[in-house]
Amino acid sequence: MFTRETLRAALLSLVFALAALAVWHFATVQPERAAAADDEYAQLMGRGVRKSDGFPTPAQLGEAVVQHLSRPFYDNGPNDKGVGIQLAYSLARVAGGFTLAILVAVPLGFLIGMSPLLNRALNPFIQVLKPISPLAWMPLALYTIKDSSVSGVFVIFICSLWPALINTAYGVASVRRDWLSVAKTLEVPPLRRAFRVILPAAAPTILTGMRISIGIAWLVIVAAEMLVGGTGIGYFVWNEWNNLNLTNVIFAILVIGVMGMILDFVFGRLQKLVTYVE
């Protein structure tokens, strides 16, 4: 499993990480000031006391990471929840919006891909709706849905919809004619053809769309939660910014990155599962 190449790459990664940490450390560590003549005066000036609200050192971040991860699921009221709980809220919203989007995008994409007429008819709408920032829908969602949490789900739905829809339509439209001809000469009924020929043929493209969608959804959920507030990892970031606790903000950024990587990895695996070699 571990070839020389991967081992060397891993070593190099480690070197980069250490170098970055070192740069960070020396840029942020505060040199011990020469003791002031008067301790009391120094205290009055705010010196000599460890600052908690400045840019943290790697060591401080490490402390925070250990502290957060040792108690991920505590709940001390609306503004003080464990990061695990916040993450769970975000993931639940993403899962909800994403699932809804897939439930709409895949069947609709199938229809668009199979019917050139429908493709042409719907294309202008898709082209106009696709480039709209999902957050632009937020006011409309808040007004109509009147629930900030559900509005978040709606925003995720909207942003996940387009890549999945477009990729499904493209995948279905570009199924090789040969396979369709085989299905025709075998008099395969439409439903069986859809599920046994077109779906597996288009599956890699559909999964690519879903992978792009989940990536965008994870990008958008942070912004959406900053906007609607209440719960979620995005709200956590905003809350810690208001607390001027940069350590926690950096920790949250790390968590968001790792979670995004995991999501992408999972969909990458799913994609591999349905990919075929021609």
Added chain:
Amino acid sequence: MAFLEVQGLKKVFPGAAGRADTVVFEDIGFGIERGEFVCIIGHSGCGKTTILNVLAGLESPTDGVVIMDGREVAGPSLDRGVVFQGHALMPWLTVLKNVAFAVKSRWPDWTRDRIDAHARKYIAMVGLAGAEHKKPAELSGGMKQRVGIARAFAIQPKMLLLDEPFGALDALTRGTIQDELLRIVQATHQTVFMITHDVDEAILLADKILLMSNGPRALIAEVVENTMPRDRTRNTIFNDPQYYRIRNHLVDFLVNRSKLYQSGAGRDGDRHPPVLRPGLDEAEAPAAAPGRQGEPPPLAHKPAALVVNLR
């Protein structure tokens, strides 16, 4: 009336804006008897594949009808198995599943075991026993095409349509699969319509060879009956003097005469192309070719030394 009857087939592709329509072929008429193996030969662009697609029901002709077993062909049917040029296997399915997919389409009520057993029988028939669980990507070109043949045979169609099935294979593999196809067809008395570019392949396999003139406005110029004994094989075929006479005739047609029809020569409104038996000695069959070109075809080439690349 023949088992398969093609009458007055014509295909027109509409031209792009402002340009004239293209008549690919017209006045195509021929018959295929039950159990007969018919090859069609012609240069690229004469519409051979279109004719096959019309027989398969995948394309509809501009004019004319195809009648099989007393019923008009309108749309694809399980009665006609097709082996596609590019094998057209589904790459996400194993060999067994590819064949089983066709079997299940033919007999939807069969149990899984029965379907698998049936599929295995046909996979073994094309010599691929042991490769059932391989994906097409793991197979060589020849093996893929064999799976395609097994899939077409497995649904036990009334007629088999082969679109240049061995075109992409190397000469050695092609020979082996030709032998296998010949063996299977002789054993099952399958009715076959096959497109080929290969004169030797046609002589080996076909009972009747349709010669198509060059497109556009292609037509079937001649029907050549293969008078060689049906138990011929790839190894013995060269010992028969008929082989050289037939081969000469076909090559001469492809090289010299196939383009003559474009200018309008030979178009006399006669829908029935002459039936020729060039394999027989001229003395044996003087009246065998009553068509419009009564004179025996000129034999201008030395057969043994002639190599023609038709691609």
